[in-house]
Amino acid sequence: xKLLILSLLIFVTTLFGFSDDKITMQWLEKQPKSFxxxxxxxxxxxxxxxxxxxxxxxxxxxxxxxxxxxxxxxxSKDVNLQExxxxxxxxxxxxLNKEAYCIEAGxxxxxxxxxxxxxxxxxxxxxxxxxxxxxxxxxxxxxxxPFKILEKSSKEVFFDTFNECxxxxxxxxxxxxxxxxxxxxxxxxxxxxxTIKLIVTNLNMRKAQIxxxxxxxxxxxxKSTFHLAINAIRHxxxxxxxxYLENAYNKAYxxxxxxxxxxxxxQLTKDKKYLTLLSQSxxxxxxxxxxxxxxxxKHKNIVYxxxxxxxxxxxxxxxxxxxxxxxLSESKKMDDKKLNKYQNMFTTxxxxxxxxxxxxxxxxxxxxxxxxxxxxxxxxxxxxxxSLVYAIGRQESRFIPTSISSAYALGTMQxxxxxxxxxxxxxxxxYYIDEQxxxxxxxxxxxxxxxxxxxxxxxxxxxxxxxxxxxxxxKRLLKGSLFKKGKYxxxxxxELIPYDETKKYGKKVLANYFVYNNYMNKKNNTEFKTLINxxxx
Numbered sequence: 001x002k003l004l005i006l007s008l009l010i011f012v013t014t015l016f017g018f019s020d021d022k023i024t025m026q027w028l029e030k031q032p033k034s035f036x037x038x039x040x041x042x043x044x045x046x047x048x049x050x051x052x053x054x055x056x057x058x059x060x061x062x063x064x065x066x067x068x069x070x071x072x073x074x075x076s077k078d079v080n081l082q083e084x085x086x087x088x089x090x091x092x093x094x095x096l097n098k099e100a101y102c103i104e105a106g107x108x109x110x111x112x113x114x115x116x117x118x119x120x121x122x123x124x125x126x127x128x129x130x131x132x133x134x135x136x137x138x139x140x141x142x143x144x145x146p147f148k149i150l151e152k153s154s155k156e157v158f159f160d161t162f163n164e165c166x167x168x169x170x171x172x173x174x175x176x177x178x179x180x181x182x183x184x185x186x187x188x189x190x191x192x193x194x195t196i197k198l199i200v201t202n203l204n205m206r207k208a209q210i211x212x213x214x215x216x217x218x219x220x221x222x223k224s225t226f227h228l229a230i231n232a233i234r235h236x237x238x239x240x241x242x243x244y245l246e247n248a249y250n251k252a253y254x255x256x257x258x259x260x261x262x263x264x265x266x267q268l269t270k271d272k273k274y275l276t277l278l279s280q281s282x283x284x285x286x287x288x289x290x291x292x293x294x295x296x297x298k299h300k301n302i303v304y305x306x307x308x309x310x311x312x313x314x315x316x317x318x319x320x321x322x323x324x325x326x327x328l329s330e331s332k333k334m335d336d337k338k339l340n341k342y343q344n345m346f347t348t349x350x351x352x353x354x355x356x357x358x359x360x361x362x363x364x365x366x367x368x369x370x371x372x373x374x375x376x377x378x379x380x381x382x383x384x385x386x387s388l389v390y391a392i393g394r395q396e397s398r399f400i401p402t403s404i405s406s407a408y409a410l411g412t413m414q415x416x417x418x419x420x421x422x423x424x425x426x427x428x429x430x431y432y433i434d435e436q437x438x439x440x441x442x443x444x445x446x447x448x449x450x451x452x453x454x455x456x457x458x459x460x461x462x463x464x465x466x467x468x469x470x471x472x473x474x475k476r477l478l479k480g481s482l483f484k485k486g487k488y489x490x491x492x493x494x495e496l497i498p499y500d501e502t503k504k505y506g507k508k509v510l511a512n513y514f515v516y517n518n519y520m521n522k523k524n525n526t527e528f529k530t531l532i533n534x535x536x537x
Contacts, residue, residue, distance in 0.1 A: 020047060028060060032322070035404050035408075036325060036404045037062065038062050038408075042408065046071055058072050065407075073085045086102075087103075088106050100131055103126065107123070110165060112138060113169040120141055136153060136157045151179070159186075159189065163198060171204040177207050177210065183214075196212065197227055200230060203480065217244055218247075222251035223500075226248045229242075230496070242265065245264055249261045255283040259287040263291075267488060276295070284515065286507050290532070304519055314348065319401075327342070327358070349373060350439065352399065372386075372516075374439050386516070388513060391516055396412070396414040411436040411438075411439070412443060413446035423449060424445075450467075457471075460509065460513045464506045469505075484536070491532075494507065
């Protein structure tokens with residue numbers, strides 16, 4: 001058995017040129033600050049190293065998350081940090097018996113809403129001198145009339161309470177009409193953007209939503225102004241919504257943002273000039289695809305095939321995450337010389353995604369490449385499943401097998417370590433984290449996960465939500481009032497997803513799915529409106 005394990009370790013190290021033994025301080029110091037480097041620092045901190053070595057590693061981190069912080073603390077000899085970690089990881093019940101500094105560090109506003117008034121008073125008594133701001137939040141939660149105290153509090157206390165208390169508590173205690181004076185006080189603070197989103201995307205915050213209908217959009221950013229427009233639509237104030245949409249359009253930067261606004265202008269007015277404008281967008285998104293479908297035209301910027309220079313033998317290391325980081329940096333400004341260099345570098349089937357990425361940069365994203373690498377790893381799969389895998393893979397990593405996210409999601413399909421470890425256990429396979437950089441393994445694990453998701457969810461959009469935000473989140477979402485039959489559906493529900501990343505992700509994957517599915521299903525093309533009409537809860 002020992003010999004077998006040793007053989008497997010040698011195989012993995014040979015395949016990927018890597019093992020934890022190779023993650024040394026000397027090696028780390030040579031790598032650029034990046035999420036990829038953070039991932040290897042996280043692993044380095046799990047080795048048998050000294051406190052001094054852990055300090056040196058921490059100084060090289062780009063983004064300090066709890067994953068790195070907790071491992072660093074474990075290696076540190078700092079008593080205060082050790083105590084801090086205990087506070088952060090203590091249960092709410094255990095925190096009640098701790099000192100004020102520990103309670104303040106470990107107790108979130110959301111967790112505090114679950115406490116009884118008796119326990120809140122105990123904590124307030126402990127913390128009112130040293131942690132005055134924290135104490136003020138707790139006094140609001142302890143009060144019989146929390147909103148009355150909230151609206152009189154400072155902006156800082158307001159946002160730290162309202163924005164962090166959780167949806168159920170917010171609906172029960174803060175669904176009140178906001179006075180003009182309160183809105184004026186809050187409006188200039190950037191944290192008000194989150195407040196607006198939380199009000200608009202929670203269907204039960206009706207009183208607060210009505211208050212927002214009187215809000216002037218001047219001084220607000222694109223996102224907040226767009227949320228105000230969606231709020232007005234939900235409350236049947238179409239003319240007001242058009243005012244907000246026009247204002248949001250002038251603030252929008254990205255083409256998809258502009259297309260999103262134009263789409264709603266068309267929905268509210270049915271003026272075909274908006275549909276025509278939308279059909280001419282260079283960006284491939286659900287709105288431009290919708291417009292082309294309605295007008296019977298085709299999107300002009302979609303490219304399916306990409307010719308590679310197979311005559312050149314490249315020495316590009318597809319297994320090295322830092323090789324791709326170098327390309328990412330160099331390709332920010334593209335020219336003919338760089339394009340030629342990359343065409344002679346990305347010459348294999350495995351680097352089709354790499355070449356598509358740099359070519360899109362070369363064309364300043366006016367061309368969208370929907371390439372299909374790793375076809376041999378998807379052999380035997382249905383057109384639907386292939387379309388779904390490609391739709392997700394394109395959004396997750398652009399098919400770069402060594403992609404590493406800030407949360408350490410890995411590979412072509414960006415699978416989190418906790419999930420890939422669980423899948424390996426279900427498949428009864430030995431687990432090596434670096435195998436996730438192998439596209440074949442990563443795709444196998446992704447398909448295993450998609451099998452589970454598709455047993456519970458029937459539409460590519462909902463699967464996308466679950467892939468990004470988790471199946472628990474998606475099930476809770478669908479238990480509510482979203483995605484029911486009604487005016488402007490399912491588009492209106494798609495705007496009310498509470499997590500910005502998941503909302504955007506779902507739209508992107510849905511567009512990708514439509515493009516791939518129609519390309520692989522040439523004899524039986526699906527109209528975009530047919531795909532959209534299939535989205536109901």
